[in-house]
Amino acid sequence: MEKIIQLKVRKDLDPRRQLTVIKLKGSLISKGYTEIIHILDQDDEFHINTFETPAEQRNEVQRYIAAFISEENLSDTIYFK
Secondary structure: OEEEEEEEEEOOOOHHHHHHHHHHHHHHHHOOOOOOOEEEEOOOOEEEEEEEEEHHHHHHHHHHHHHHHHHOOOOOOEEEO
């Protein structure tokens, strides 16, 4: 069974942070955690990024994202929803 993961991502980003967020999304796809990431507007400040991942990988994916956020200092940019 697939599990859905949602991330809340700030819209107003400087070019460096924007590139880093794109890097995270690309790495989620290249590592095989998902095939596609859906992006929806939440409001004027945030996008919601949603993707499905196999249930057995959910904890691994969440740890990977949390580590990426920490390493890249994105704690004020990306949030688990």
